Amino acid sequence: MKQLTILALSAMLLVACNQPTKVMENPSIQTIYTRVSVREFTGEKISAEQIDTLLRAAMSAPSAINRQPWAFIVVTDEALIARLGEALPYSRCSNHPACAIIPCGDLSKAIEGEMGAFWVNDVSAATQNILLAAHAMGLGAVWTGLHPDIKRAALVQELLGLPEHIIPLCVVPVGVPAEHPAVKNKYLPENIHHNGW
Numbered sequence: 001m002k003q004l005t006i007l008a009l010s011a012m013l014l015v016a017c018n019q020p021t022k023v024m025e026n027p028s029i030q031t032i033y034t035r036v037s038v039r040e041f042t043g044e045k046i047s048a049e050q051i052d053t054l055l056r057a058a059m060s061a062p063s064a065i066n067r068q069p070w071a072f073i074v075v076t077d078e079a080l081i082a083r084l085g086e087a088l089p090y091s092r093c094s095n096h097p098a099c100a101i102i103p104c105g106d107l108s109k110a111i112e113g114e115m116g117a118f119w120v121n122d123v124s125a126a127t128q129n130i131l132l133a134a135h136a137m138g139l140g141a142v143w144t145g146l147h148p149d150i151k152r153a154a155l156v157q158e159l160l161g162l163p164e165h166i167i168p169l170c171v172v173p174v175g176v177p178a179e180h181p182a183v184k185n186k187y188l189p190e191n192i193h194h195n196g197w
């Protein structure tokens with residue numbers, strides 16, 4: 001039923017976007033088009049293999065001059081997930097995820113000088129890969145922001161005992177979905193400008 005709903009919604013979306021049939025059938029494109037933030041989970045465990053797949057997806061992301069300036073904290077300890085949820089209500093960690101992944105920037109691996117801030121782009125790309133991989137695997141996940149909110153990032157640094165050069169970008173609770181939000185149509189032609197503004 002869930003899959004049928006998602007298929008019907010994505011079909012509507014794709015028709016609305018007037019996409020050629022071949023593109024509509026492409027499973028990778030389908031995954032990208034139908035991903036939604038999931039904030040409620042059943043509390044069921046997920047396997048170490050599934051977590052490994054998410055982390056491999058994360059580390060498949062592009063990064064500026066291939067620095068891969070990232071580290072990923074995987075929190076499976078229930079008490080620690082609960083503490084994250086208490087400290088950060090917007091992280092959805094109180095909503096029974098199986099784990100929380102915290103993608104971080106590793107400043108010791110970042111580009112030197114003012115281009116160092118590229119780590120945010122790199123870790124964001126890795127985070128999006130986690131969301132897409134989770135969705136492709138029938139899991140749910142949501143990006144919940146920390147950086148650049150210094151207070152939120154500091155809370156997580158403290159809770160997880162992160163060294164100073166490890167900056168948490170966001171918290172991504174992952175689990176078996178207990179909700180199936182509708183896909184949003186965010187395609188707006190007016191956002192597109194050809195050959196200049």
Ligand SMILES: Cc1cc2nc3c(=O)[nH]c(=O)nc-3n(C[C@H](O)[C@H](O)[C@H](O)COP(=O)(O)O)c2cc1C
Pocket residue numbers: 035036037038039090091092142143144145184
């Ligand atoms: C940088 C960033 C920070 C976000 N922070 C939160 C958050 O703190 N809590 C939350 O529930 N969702 C958060 N989200 C998820 C957005 O609310 C969500 O992506 C947006 O509403 C679009 O919905 P969709 O992901 O289902 O397409 C965040 C997303 C991004 C990219």
